[in-house]
Amino acid sequence: MEYKYGNTLIRITQGYKEIGGNFIIIENKDNTLVFDQGIRFSRFKNTITLTFNHQAPQN
Incomplete structure (x- = not known):
């Protein structure tokens, strides 16, 4: 990917x-x-496991 600016x-x-x-x-x-x-995480996709737990904020 290339961008030219001036x-x-x-x-x-x-x-x-x-x-x-x-x-x-x-x-x-x-x-x-x-x-x-x-x-690059894609190189280690077989050795790294990421887990995301999302919880809504409590009022």
Whole structure:
């Protein structure tokens, strides 16, 4: 996934359609900024089990 904003290019190379493991590159002609945000949960789906219990707040 790529976005162009003026002379700046934003590339999302991992984690676009999943939770975790985001890898984003923001660059222009002079600079490059890289965000590497942890592990991708999809790689560990056989070893990690997440359970969510939602309860309405009590008044």
